[in-house]
Structures are given as structure tokens and as C-alpha cells.
Amino acid sequence: MLILHCPYCGVDADETELAAGGEAHLKRFGPGSSDDELHGYLFTRENPKGVHLERWRHASGCGKWFHAARCTATLEVFGTYKAQVSGPPQEIRDAISAKRPGWSWREFS
């Protein structure tokens, strides 16, 4: 059972209160982009065994979207952070580095 801290309402929300929203920090490629870029945006997803950044929605609670950094192998949660960012904030990166030195995920490390 996954328990994530909602950064908006401050609840340690049980997984059954949340809705998974897929991979975090996708860069959108719309009209005018190349076929390869659009294909990558639509279909290419990370599937790591280890550190992963995801989007979640506190669906049965405050209804807000937020981000979570966690390990897919151990279900360990490194931290959660608000949705209005395009990459994990420094304290989240530090928290991951403390547990998983040398980690990288897409362009972040």
C-alpha cells in the first residue's frame, strides 16, 4: 500500500484516495513538431526499475494534482512536490541522492 503526502491539503493519503496520472514532467509536442517528437510525446515512457517521477491526483480528497518521487522496486517514497514545476525541486533531488547516489531519470539527476 502506497501512502503519499499531498502537498496541498497536507494529508498522508492512502493509495485508495489517489488516482495515478502517469509519468511526470512530460514535454508537450503539438502542431509544428516533427513526427518523431510527437511520437515520443505520445508513446515513449520511462519504465525504470528504481527512481521514478510520477503524477498523482488526490482524487477523493482536495482534487489537486501533485508529483511524487518514488522507487518502483521498493515502493519507497522520496518525497512529493507541487504540480507547478517542470522538474523536481532541489530538496527532492537531494532526498533521492541521499538514498540512491548517482541516480538519473530522463534529463534529471
Added chain:
Amino acid sequence: MSKPVSALMGAAYDGIVRVEECGLQGMITLRGDLASKPVAAAATGATGQDMPGQRRANVAGQSGLCWMSPDELLVLVPHAEVGDKLAAMTKALGNAHSLAVDVSDARAMFRVSGANAREVMAKLAPVDFAPGAFGPGDFRRSRLAQVAGAFWMEEDGSFRIICFRSVADYVFKLLKVAAQPGSAVGVF
């Protein structure tokens, strides 16, 4: 004009707690920047209650304010006064970026009272109801078994529950099952 009726016409059940449908309750959803003056003035003016903090409810009788999310309040007013209160709130909000809508007919409200109220609630929602973790005035939006619900604890230790009107019958049956005689666990 047709006569308004609540979802379950005040149905009640007595088990290890008393479960009752509260009847008609006026509810107004207010969205906007809760720190802004017009929004606070509209909310407090309609209810006479202070602005609630995070996950808190300030309710007295049928009037009150509940914290739904960082930009949303649920304004409780007596059902007969919804129209007037909403008009006054809309006026108080003025040009502030906000939204106030009457949602009274979309909701149902229940009360769960009795010594085992915490226990009955804990059977249905993934929330820590231990006395130190959830007390009078605390408010949560969560789920009740399979449907969305919101609830808060009142000063006397009873709970009030809000759910969508379309699932009122389901929630009432849930509460009845959770309150069956002999089903007390004695965990709190």
C-alpha cells in the same frame, strides 16, 4: 413551485450509533483565492463564522464554512436562505476572480452520533480517526467505501457527512451496515 424534499426524507437508523439523514441543507460552493479580502468577506458575511484553516470546519447548526481544498470552501446556510445568501455573496465578491454556486440539490447530509461514532466512520474511510488525530472541527474530504464523501466532527463527538445526492441511498446503507448492533470493535 414544487416542494423541495431531501434525498431520503429524514430516514434514520439506530444501531451502535444513530444514523440520520439531516434533511434539507443549503450548500454553496465558493471557489477563489481564500486569502483575498472579497472571498473572505463573502464567506464570513454569509455564515457569521470565521474562515476555517486547512482541513477545518467552523459550523454552528446549519451555518458554517468547510475547507474543501486550497481554493475552495463549502458554505453551509439554512436551505430556505440559499437564494438570498448567494445573491449577497455574489455582490460581495464583485469583480474578484471567484465562483459561487448553489449546490444544495446535488448533495445529501447525514449525522452519525453516539459513543461509537469514530468506529463507524473508521470502517468506511481511509482516515485516522484516533482521538489525537481527528477531533472536533477537523474536516476531511475522502471516500466512504466506493464513493466520494466529506465529513467533520462536531463538538459533541458526532460526525456530519456530506455526499452526492445520487449516492445518498448507498451511503445510508453503508452506514447502517457499519452500525449494526454487535459490530463494535472497541478500537478507540
